[in-house]
Amino acid sequence: MRAVRFHGQGRPVAVEEVDEPRPGPGDVLIDVAAAGICGTELHFLDGLLTPARTPITLGHEVAGVVAEVGAEVAGVAAGDRVAVHYLHACHRCRPCRAGNDHLCDQPLGFLAFVTDGGFADRIAVPASAVVPVPEEVDLPVAATLCCSATTALHAVDVAGVRPGDAAVVYGTGGVGLAMVQVLREAGARPIAVARNPERLALARELGAEVTVDGTGDVAAGVRAATDGVGADVVFELVGSRETGAAALASLGKRGTLVYVGYSFDTVEVSPLSLVVPEQRIVTSVGNRRSELVAALDLAARGRLRTPITEHPLEEAPRALEDLRAGRVLGRAVLRP
Ligand SMILES: [Zn+2]
Ligand SMILES: [Zn+2]
Structure with a gap:
């Protein structure tokens, strides 16, 4: 499958062929419908933030359709429209138990920071990280809500x-x-x-x-x-x-x-x-999973409008340059 890979500061971002991820027993495999391009991507390119490893697939604002679920997954099924909470919290550590899962000490995954993100055809994430997308909300809009x-x-x-x-x-x-x-x-x-x-x-x-x-x-x-x-x-x-x-x-x-x-x-x-x-x-850093649920609900009730520009995956380098140059009004998304 295709993925937009980051190889380190100062090196060009490119669409590459990579192995398709396989879902573990507690994971879901998602066909990515859209992934939002965030200012955080530029922080990686500039070296202000450094991911835990390179190369890594960028993109932490992801929505799509569940293609497959692991053997132990309940409550999520193939065909479900979902948005992904970028920080896959453990829901067991001290910050998680205090309701601050965005500060989780031992996340199961962290899109584009630690684990491969959503600028790709498919992504595998823990089932606990996905949130259903109400039918009133388009998947590209849902993707941008994951962070904005x-x-x-x-x-x-x-x-x-x-x-x-x-x-x-x-x-x-x-x-x-x-x-x-x-x-x-x-x-x-x-x-x-x-x-x-x-x-x-x-x-x-x-x-x-x-x-x-x-x-x-x-x-x-x-x-x-x-x-x-x-x-x-x-x-x-x-x-x-x-x-x-x-x-x-x-x-x-x-x-x-x-x-x-x-x-x-x-x-x-x-x-x-x-x-x-x-x-x-x-x-204030990032957001809680419950806040993603709240944002999707606001959008479903028509209380939140997100102007969106769509690009195919191959246009990722150009879309990132547009963001840097201040040419994006609202949010740009990649559509694999
Ligand atoms: Zn973001
Ligand atoms: Zn935790």
Whole structure:
């Protein structure tokens, strides 16, 4: 079968012929219908993140149809439409038992980080990692929800967003556009920041109350949008030195800065400037399996729209370049 293989930083990503995976007794084999292309892929290419081994198949946002199930699998059958939770939690360790399966100590698998991902014709994963896709949701949409809306739902939970909160979404890629909609669902007032006017227009269409041009003075724009008070929450989806400083300057008293995005940059923080207005900095990583269930449910009820661009598997290198160049509006998916 075909798979998009990553051989290490600085080496070209290529579609290659690899052996088809065989499902173990507790696994399901899935015919991949679509796999979303995420900013995390670029972090691998750039060497900011390093997978546990190379070569490895990229792609951690996967949906498809079950082709075969292992002998011990119950509750999932051939023909089922499923989405895959990228971190295959053990459901036994301390974080798992506390409900934080996204921080599992001993995952059974971790797509594209430890085990082969979904930029391939087929993938084998533990049956406990799959979630049924409601019939109202197309499989390419389901694939993108595995990381965009689920990551947004998790970050909104971490931040403790309340109805009426002014919440800045700093960066409007796949996660940001989903976050605007998740915030609107939570009764908050989303303020979207981006450098690209097309993205700002899309953010407005999807529910942003205000948009702020990221090429200008972002903090001044946020203050203008909040009667001078500043934001209750800022979701930092970019993670650069420049955006970190602007995000902090946008916060109001008791405001919360939530780091979701990261880069090679470091950010300088003055404790004094945080202490006096009693502001908090927190972080949010990935998402829980239950948040994937919630995202699929939101999409099935028509509360979550994901603009999608589809590419055949062979176009993976070009699609990754499009993402890097900021040419993707919403999410790009590969369709094997
Ligand atoms: Zn992702
Ligand atoms: Zn665990």
